[in-house]
Amino acid sequence: MKKIVLSLMVFGAFSLFGFSQTKPVKSIEGLKAAYNGESTASAKYAKFAEAAKKEGLNNIAKMFLATSQAETIHANNHKKVLTKLGETVGAPVIGNFDVKTTAENLVDASKGESYEVTFMYPGFIASAVAEKADGAKKSFSWAMDTEKKHNDFYQKALAALKGGNEKTFPGEWYVCPVCGNTYDVGTLTNECDFCGTQKAKYVIFK
Numbered sequence: 001m002k003k004i005v006l007s008l009m010v011f012g013a014f015s016l017f018g019f020s021q022t023k024p025v026k027s028i029e030g031l032k033a034a035y036n037g038e039s040t041a042s043a044k045y046a047k048f049a050e051a052a053k054k055e056g057l058n059n060i061a062k063m064f065l066a067t068s069q070a071e072t073i074h075a076n077n078h079k080k081v082l083t084k085l086g087e088t089v090g091a092p093v094i095g096n097f098d099v100k101t102t103a104e105n106l107v108d109a110s111k112g113e114s115y116e117v118t119f120m121y122p123g124f125i126a127s128a129v130a131e132k133a134d135g136a137k138k139s140f141s142w143a144m145d146t147e148k149k150h151n152d153f154y155q156k157a158l159a160a161l162k163g164g165n166e167k168t169f170p171g172e173w174y175v176c177p178v179c180g181n182t183y184d185v186g187t188l189t190n191e192c193d194f195c196g197t198q199k200a201k202y203v204i205f206k
């Protein structure tokens with residue numbers, strides 16, 4: 001009984017002085033969903049890279065390897081934030097996906113990124129802001145800003161493929177290991193636009 005009274009007193013004092021910690025429930029939900037979503041996207045793009053290679057589309061294959069790597073970085077960043085928030089994170093749940101022709105795969109990939117950029121991440125970021133979950137906000141923002149670029153790459157790849165110009169599509173790709181930001185050789189920067197990481201640390205696909 002004494003113990004209970006003591007616990008209540010300690011809890012009361014902490015609450016009184018503003019030390020009570022409430023978990024950012026919505027942000028945690030979002031981080032878990034995004035962890036699975038990014039892991040699924042990574043697995044899917046790795047398969048899309050294989051399919052492109054089989055079709056002799058080596059530049060598009062390299063792009064998919066780079067975007068697959070970016071999604072793994074996003075998934076790991078979400079996992080790190082979850083762990084910091086005291087959550088136990090197991091292996092990701094990989095969703096189902098189909099591998100078709102590269103033209104179809106590009107359309108599918110673009111749809112996925114569009115959903116994340118226009119619907120999923122803006123909602124998650126709004127929750128993180130409301131809950132003052134800064135780590136979640138940063139991880140969501142890095143992913144969303146990268147996905148915008150991925151969507152653009154996929155649309156350009158599709159246009160190149162349809163126009164018979166795949167050989168002139170960029171064949172060198174770079175991924176920032178910290179935030180997942182993805183660059184083709186033509187848009188490479190000395191420091192990552194999102195997180196400031198030096199170019200020398202980028203992961204190269206060529």
Ligand SMILES: [Fe+2]
Pocket residue numbers: 041067070071113146147150
């Ligand atoms: Fe992406």
Ligand SMILES: [Fe+2]
Pocket residue numbers: 176177178179180181192193194195196197
């Ligand atoms: Fe970065």
